[in-house]
Amino acid sequence: MVHSKKFLSISKLMLSAVLLACSALAQAAAPADPFGSVMWQAMVDRYFTGGDVVFDQRVKVIAPYSAENQMHVPITVDATGLENVKQIVAVADLNPIQHVLTVRPKQALSFIGFRLKLQQSSPIHVGVQTEDGTWHMGGALIDAAGGGCTAPAAAHGTSNWMQTLGETRALVRRDSKGDARMTVRMRHPMDTGLAAGIPVFYMNKMVVKDEAGGVIAELDLFEPVSENPTITLKPAVGSSASQLAVSTRDTEGNEFSFPLSVPAVTTQ
């Protein structure tokens, strides 16, 4: 009796200590979410680990209030106000697959434009991790009708989508500040595996390098990225003309690579 009672009280103590430690950790990891997401804690635990998490105005997430087309919801992330950025991670909290993409902008500005599929109205969280490990968070709430992730890609309505797989359009421009910006648009169904009878098949890697082979940006793409991924990046390549090399790979091992010319900054 005595033993078991003692054991009980010790285990009680240990349990409360563990609980205390957990809640302390959780509090440190997840500040209150301004978007009120029920999945916020889970998003932090799964995707934003290894450093403090703070909401930061310098992470600008531009998104429409309402998704006009839930298969193609445009998002632009501008974290150029932050320095020493290691990676940018975007998640859609209420999607069946939350992780949309990760960008490591090695020699690029902390900026990305992309489009995602939304299964329903959802908060979007974007974490920008700096070298010290801190996650600087931004986000948006997007209203949407249903069905983005479980609907088949438009490509499956055509018979020749296998022939056009990897067909690429691209544009490199200098903006008014002289920054280079590249947009690539590649044909790919980006199948999530959640539409009936269509297995998972998506482009999961993109790497942009400079002429010397130095990495400008690395992207890990996931199922929620929209069909025919359209990605805008800002390579930090100086003001003279140069060449970029882009290579991509999908989950079936198809590899596509192509060069892109960056025009010189024109003096006006």
Next chain:
Amino acid sequence: MTIDSQQRRALLKVLGAGCGCCICGAAGARLLEYPLHATEIASKTWAVHGELSHFNLENGGNIVNVAFIEVPDGVVVIDTGPSKRYGQALLTLIEKTVPGRPVLRVYNTHHHPDHCFGNQVFDQSLIAAPQGVIDNINLDGNGFADNMYRLVGDWMRGTAPVAPGVALEAGKEEIGGRQFSLFYLSGHTSADFVVRDDTTGVVFSGDLAFLFRAPTTPHADIATWQGAINELSGLDKDLILPGHGPADKRGESLVQTSDYLAWLEDTLTGAVDSGLTMNEAMQLPIPDGFSSLSVVREEFERSVVHLYPALEDQLMPLIDVTR
């Protein structure tokens, strides 16, 4: 036992919330009724104007122009509104305005839900449109219905899409002793149908023309739409009833719609060519000439999503890919 101030506050909160709910409950229980009003825009021709707004829970989707005409033997109806409930209110309004006159023909100008979701209350064999409109309702109707229930809620109760029972091909049709000219156009959607009452000279343009409200583009082909506006401009007419906005004697709706579409196309072409993301394009300024149009910022943002992908495929060069 005493109640401390914190408990008292909590109690007051509960009571307050309770009171709020009573009011809410009473408001929620009110009967949803469309405040439809018939405006005589030409001899024996009435327009039923909706708000120059978006679908919402307050307006029940009543954002559209519907019309009816008293012809010698009965009534001709052009478009039927956003829901079954609207259709019923429209029938009541017609009966009040022209008592005892049978509906002989119902035209659908195109397949968008605000224009044809009142079809249910009419005899399907009287509802007429080009085959393209019928096909579009059959293709998109259920999807539209899902979205309309989400956007306007209970106003939609019992509404289901009904496609016209009559596929039109002729250039003219006589209904109840009145001749109508029928025009088979496209651009706002893949099938836009325009009706002219040859006696009064009123042209019912559907959504090929908007006035004082920004045009919508979810199924638009801008070049084709401009062609259709051109055709309507050359048409012999005395008055246009646009799909949205007031009746128009001077063709202002055609000019305004055409100018807006030209600006939209130029602006988005420039945005794609500069490599702007869709979100950046959505933030571009709207010039003074259009900034007073109702819901123009919202419609511009929607149009970016509608029109960008095709412009990207058109303007971004193909790149040789090594695989």
